[in-house]
Amino acid sequence: MKIRRSKKIERLNLTPILDAIFIFIFFLLMSAQFIDIVQIGSDAPAVATVSEDKKDKDPPLNLTLDIRKDEILVTTGLDNKLYKKIKIQEQDGKLVLGELIKALVQIKTKNIDEKSVIIKPNQEFKYNKLVEIMDAVKKLSKEQGVVKGKSKKGNSVQTDTLFDQIIFETVI
Numbered sequence: 001m002k003i004r005r006s007k008k009i010e011r012l013n014l015t016p017i018l019d020a021i022f023i024f025i026f027f028l029l030m031s032a033q034f035i036d037i038v039q040i041g042s043d044a045p046a047v048a049t050v051s052e053d054k055k056d057k058d059p060p061l062n063l064t065l066d067i068r069k070d071e072i073l074v075t076t077g078l079d080n081k082l083y084k085k086i087k088i089q090e091q092d093g094k095l096v097l098g099e100l101i102k103a104l105v106q107i108k109t110k111n112i113d114e115k116s117v118i119i120k121p122n123q124e125f126k127y128n129k130l131v132e133i134m135d136a137v138k139k140l141s142k143e144q145g146v147v148k149g150k151s152k153k154g155n156s157v158q159t160d161t162l163f164d165q166i167i168f169e170t171v172i
Contacts, residue, residue: 006068026067040134063109063163064118065100067125067133074103083107095129097136104137104162105147112149117163 008033020098068074074083074157084103089096108114117137140160151157 017070019082027096027167038132052059061107061114062118063107063114063116064120064169065133065137066132067119067121068091069122072133074100075109076107089092095136097133100133101136101140101144101162105144108147108159108162109149112147112157112159115161116165116167116172118167120169134166137162137166 062074072086
């Protein structure tokens with residue numbers, strides 16, 4: 001009669017494999033590229049119909065910047081009345097926006113309560129140049145000073161913010 005001896009099953013030593021996995025994770029984390037993703041806030045265009053009895057006494061400003069390849073058309077009102085035509089100039093790879101800022105300060109002085117601007121860029125206009133325009137439209141720098149004006153309530157208002165609510169016009 002044969003006697004069976006049970007063999008003791010040896011356990012695998014997982015320590016070297018776990019060490020290798022942790023080292024692999026460490027190298028993956030060290031070789032990963034961490035990038036900053038920046039989001040530019042913008043409001044969606046509002047579509048609404050206004051009935052005759054709900055119309056405001058004052059027409060809306062409807063400030064629009066029609067950005068073309070070599071010029072910016074600043075228009076106001078529902079009929080898009082041309083306020084100013086500004087030629088786009090570059091210096092050292094950056095846009096020279098002094099004339100645009102002067103026009104926006106004049107508009108803001110008369111409409112101190114207004115906060116929104118509609119931007120209508122041409123499809124061929126470069127994205128980084130559009131961001132420069134958006135930055136210039138939002139806020140005045142310390143060197144440019146502040147805008148003073150009277151609110152609709154008659155109070156004197158002083159602000160360094162121009163038009164911080166940017167709306168992109170969609171063309172269908």
